[in-house]
Amino acid sequence: MSLRFQRLLLIILTLIIILSAVLLILYNTRENISYFYTPSEIIKSDITINKLVRIGGFVENDSFNKISSSSFNFRITDQKASILVSYNGILPDLFREGQGAVIEGSFDNNDVFNATNVFAKHDENYMPASIKESLKDTGYWNKKYK
């Protein structure tokens, strides 16, 4: 192989690497991200069944229902609308009624949101930045929240 041919080969290889990286990124930004909604937003949206999304809000007071030691029902709310959520597994330590939480999962056929992940941050005053605004809009913002 001549020196020039070897360099050409290297450049082509580099281009292939970069191209495949770009394709990978483009494909995955379409497939592997989940959109974030508040309960009132998701009710208005035309979300399809089994599409993975995240919902952020409060755990509604008096809505928490322990079915067994590992399966739970509760409602998540932003004071305008609320969604029934069912979850199997271990809830985070700071999961409590009246506290902020973010849940990830999808709707089933009966309009129940099946959570695969529940996130409650490790600070009792923590509020997901993403629902801050909608809380301020509705006037439920509490200065204590960070």
Place this chain on the structure above:
Amino acid sequence: MSSLIGFLSLVFAIGINFYLILSRYIFKFQKQKFNFFIRFSSLLTLLSFFSLMYAYVVSDFSNYNVFQNSHSNKPLIYKISGTWGNHEGSMLLWLCILSVFSFFFSFTKNIDRNFQRLTLIIQSFLHILFGLFIVFTSNPFLVNSILVNEGLGLNPILQDPGLAVHPPILYAGYVGYSIVFSIAIAGLFQNTDGEWLYVAKKWSLISWTFLTGGIALGSYWAYYELGWGGWWFWDPVENISLMPWIAGLALVHSLMMVRGEQAIKKWIVFLSILCFSLSVFGTFLVRSGILTSVHSFAADASRGIFILLIFFIITGFGFLVFLLKEPKKSIALNLLFINKVSALVINNILMIIATLTILLGTIYPIIIEVLYNKRISVGGPYFNATVIPIMIPGFLLMSIAPILSWQTNKIQNSKKYVLGFIVLSILVLIQSYFLDFNTWGFVGLLLGFWIILASIIAIFSSYKVKFSIKFIQIINPHIAHIGVGIAIVGITCSSVFQNELDFNLIEGDKFKVNGKTVLFEKIETTNQINFQALRGKFLFDIEKNKLKEIEVGKNYYPVSKMITSEAGILHQWNKDIYFILGDQKNNEWFVKVLINPFVSFIWFGVIIMMYSGFIAVSRR
């Protein structure tokens, strides 16, 4: 009192750095005592840091920062670690490490005096920037306006020995790149030949080794403390520590090319600036609260803007100097289809693409929110599906790269490698046929074992095995790669072949995990110094005499009204059995058991990498 001493010495240290820059460039003093002033300012910054630590140790609640983040009945180690367990203190730690690096750099021998001074002047400049940031937006020495006898307490999740030492080590890595940055900029200004590259190499290895240790400690902490059974979550904070790590790895490898006498200075300077920029950028993202994460402290807009400003000054200044003063004499690279130089170039390209991919995924939510006002989250699936495939060709390359030649494209003993690869492929294929076949598992295991095998073949066929320091230094690159191979095996096994078992149990129940009988002995609550502990006790393998007890549960911290989970982990060399205690109903407890094969290999691999980092630093 200690707060006053701390604040004064902090300000005085900044003043000295001002004086150094002014005296050099405005008054043109010929400083005889330049190094003395640098060291004096370092010691003052240390004094400032230790007076804050003293305030924490004696629980001096007249200091507002101590009042906010400490409590008198905390164990001593967490009083000390509380010093950097909050925003203000951690920024002071950052500054402190910066000046400690300057301190040690001022002792470097065998380099041009002027070059050394210029480097230290740039360090002084950085010291002033971060020093002013602390004084104006995050002063840890503020006086508490009300008289109190008790503090508010440290976030319980930070009360852990692993996390107590994690920030200083991680910061040593981040801030270590400041020296590399200063060296590169000074190198650009003075346009000295090659010499500074050797100095830069040493310091970038030191930083990289610390960064490796810091990241590993952080993920080990996440593994046993957060109780999710995993050790890497592609959380923004993890991503931003990974970016300078990969860029630093690229830097360390490009600096190797200096030895092949083909200095690609431009690229090295670019990487040096990039590494430190990414470190500052990471700090900005975490501190500003733009990205939410488990680790983020309270957000404060003014701080975010200030750090953003510092980031733009440093990055802008760095890249501006880079464009204006780029090294002229670049020798053409000796690129062949497959020699060491081309392997290193491809490895650098891959690492930079990986860094950019992580960067994109980390800031993508911000971009989307600004552009479309939609909120998204980019999690593990995105990073797994992009970063891993990008890295795979790099891993393949690293198995043979150390034995490639600088000048020709011939591989010594190529038959041995081909034979080794074929045998290994068959073995892994047979192994994965008997376990349930999984593509990622197959690829990961093959890659990991291949890197280990190729490095071992290289050591035994290229060098005479002797037991001397020189031999240890020569085979060091291979050892580092064996560490990577071991870590890849661990990562693959623990993520692909993880097994999850769920149980609903009452006290006294027996159940089977991995063929061994486990007894759920009892649930009990006890009072500890600063928390209440709820513990489930399990006896593992009760049929044998060698009983192993596992404790798993939750801690309740009354001071901050918080609960933390304590996972119970039974470590074995080939697997971790990981217990998580869930909720209960009618005395029936939910218990999740995860079997994580070969997790210990990850930490073992990382320790080998750090060992090689230290050996490489010692090498001339």
